Amino acid sequence: MTRKKEKTVQENIRRKRVERIIHGIFLMLGLITVGCVLLITIYLVISGIPAMRTIGLKEFLFGQKWASTAAEPKFGILPFILTSIYGTAGAIVLGVPVGFFAAVYIAKIAKGKIKWLLQSAVGMLAGVPSVVYGLVGMMVLVPGIRKLFKVPDGASLLASIIVLAIMILPSIIKVSVTALESVPPEYEEASLAMGATPIETYFRVSVPSARSGIAAAVVLGVGRAIGEAMAVMMVAGNAPNMPTLFESVRFLTTAVASEMSYSSGLQRQALFSIALVLYFFIMLINAALNFFLKRGNVKQS
Amino acid sequence: MNASDNHNNETIISTKDLCVWYDDFQALIDVSMEIPEKSITALIGPSGCGKSTFLRTLNRMNDLIDCAKTTGNVYYRGQDIFQSSMEVSELRRHIGMVFQKPNPFPMSVYDNIAYGPRTHGIKSRAKLDDIVERSLRNAAIWEEVRDKLRQNALGLSGGQQQRLCIARALAVQPDVLLMDEPTSALDPISTTKIEELILQLKENYTIIIVTHNMQQALRISDGTAFFLLGDLIEYGSTDVIFSTPSDKRTEDYITGRFG
Numbered sequence A: 001m002t003r004k005k006e007k008t009v010q011e012n013i014r015r016k017r018v019e020r021i022i023h024g025i026f027l028m029l030g031l032i033t034v035g036c037v038l039l040i041t042i043y044l045v046i047s048g049i050p051a052m053r054t055i056g057l058k059e060f061l062f063g064q065k066w067a068s069t070a071a072e073p074k075f076g077i078l079p080f081i082l083t084s085i086y087g088t089a090g091a092i093v094l095g096v097p098v099g100f101f102a103a104v105y106i107a108k109i110a111k112g113k114i115k116w117l118l119q120s121a122v123g124m125l126a127g128v129p130s131v132v133y134g135l136v137g138m139m140v141l142v143p144g145i146r147k148l149f150k151v152p153d154g155a156s157l158l159a160s161i162i163v164l165a166i167m168i169l170p171s172i173i174k175v176s177v178t179a180l181e182s183v184p185p186e187y188e189e190a191s192l193a194m195g196a197t198p199i200e201t202y203f204r205v206s207v208p209s210a211r212s213g214i215a216a217a218v219v220l221g222v223g224r225a226i227g228e229a230m231a232v233m234m235v236a237g238n239a240p241n242m243p244t245l246f247e248s249v250r251f252l253t254t255a256v257a258s259e260m261s262y263s264s265g266l267q268r269q270a271l272f273s274i275a276l277v278l279y280f281f282i283m284l285i286n287a288a289l290n291f292f293l294k295r296g297n298v299k300q301s
Numbered sequence B: 001m002n003a004s005d006n007h008n009n010e011t012i013i014s015t016k017d018l019c020v021w022y023d024d025f026q027a028l029i030d031v032s033m034e035i036p037e038k039s040i041t042a043l044i045g046p047s048g049c050g051k052s053t054f055l056r057t058l059n060r061m062n063d064l065i066d067c068a069k070t071t072g073n074v075y076y077r078g079q080d081i082f083q084s085s086m087e088v089s090e091l092r093r094h095i096g097m098v099f100q101k102p103n104p105f106p107m108s109v110y111d112n113i114a115y116g117p118r119t120h121g122i123k124s125r126a127k128l129d130d131i132v133e134r135s136l137r138n139a140a141i142w143e144e145v146r147d148k149l150r151q152n153a154l155g156l157s158g159g160q161q162q163r164l165c166i167a168r169a170l171a172v173q174p175d176v177l178l179m180d181e182p183t184s185a186l187d188p189i190s191t192t193k194i195e196e197l198i199l200q201l202k203e204n205y206t207i208i209i210v211t212h213n214m215q216q217a218l219r220i221s222d223g224t225a226f227f228l229l230g231d232l233i234e235y236g237s238t239d240v241i242f243s244t245p246s247d248k249r250t251e252d253y254i255t256g257r258f259g
């Protein structure tokens, strides 16, 4: 009897030890992630600050002219900042309504094969590498815009907006569908049982119940759009103009990417500062995302 | 079968040879039943005998289940509810439903109650205010929530949530209320409150209630229907069913010998 007990006690001790080791491993893996984030942040801040100092923060952020290789170089990144903001906003304006209605359709209305087809299509859209989006945009969209609007060059803010809008669709749709599908069916049943039609129910009960998830989807789309480099590099034209719809523009991301390989000195430092500004935007968006996700959790509890 | 022996109310809902299948499984077998107006009818029977199925067929909520098939007839005030001319949303407006688990929307108390009327086109603020107050009073919860109309309904207690759901159902001025074990998730005090409420509602509404609680059926219902494995075994006035059931299986069930 007592020996048996002793055995189980030992067994328990052993299991607890294993538990603790596993716990430690997980903690370490988690800390690696945190470490990476910290390292990137510190590196970006350290390498991004000097140029801002030299150029002057105001001159850097609000200067309208970028001429990094001129005899008398100018390092104003307002064109990039505004291009990134306008480009992202445009993509959201185009992409969110399409993505939202598509999500409602997939989550609530579509059945069987059609639902499967749409979901696979969205999944595939998510898997397309951004260089392919850029390529198709370059071959189809850019000439299309040139002909349709009779502008000298189709590589423009408009082309970038359209490409970005399509690129953010899958994340918007997927996250919104997940949010809509996790609305408790009891809510919808209650609405239907009061004589609301299915469509009324989806828009007046399901969507409001999923709103924090849908908001998170939009913020995720914003994050994707503002951080995208490759595809916009191929369709934006890359001239550091102040943004207008039909002219070539340069984004924060492409500003870093397009000059990095041959830059040096202050120019190189300025590119790091641009990356820091971009990083700041992304952090802001992440904070917004966390805010919406947390609010969603609170609401459900 | 009918239970109108001891009251002369007109029939409001009747079913004739109603069968419901889920794929190949038959959940209701030739159920014919006449339910009198402004009375409380209890549906009893062991789990899985088809009570919820029967209830959900009456306002066509079972249409939502893809694999469900129905044959036979259901008449509401003489109209066949499966006729193509029957507007389902209109039917459900007349035949409201309260569910087993309280399911208020994650919105304010006010918006919960105003949801139905708004859906049916009422926009005037004054009218909505009026409906909200009246519905909450009718559901005996006005005093408890009058200062909380703007708060999220999910913050109420379970019993309050269920009365809120009843108020919400009343707000579209239904004719019939279907209740599927409305007190099974509640504590005894809330249950008593809801039973009292149901007895009051009988004045103006026809109530059909599924219950697992024999005492509850006995306390509140006028007629009782006993289901077993999809069959309507016995249906009659509650007094008779509970004192002198004519079927052995009914007796076994209400005396707790199975189920």
Ligand SMILES: Nc1ncnc2c1ncn2[C@@H]1O[C@H](COP(=O)(O)OP(=O)(O)O)[C@@H](O)[C@H]1O
Pocket: B022, B025, B027, B045, B046, B047, B048, B049, B050, B051, B052, B053, B054, B065, B067
């Ligand atoms: N959606 C469904 N799909 C398949 N079978 C179902 C479904 N709903 C109910 N059933 C079956 O129909 C029978 C009756 O169910 P139900 O009406 O819920 O019984 P009760 O409410 O009396 O417990 C049960 O055997 C149940 O398993």
Ligand SMILES: [Mg+2]
Pocket: B051, B052, B053, B180
């Ligand atoms: Mg049931």
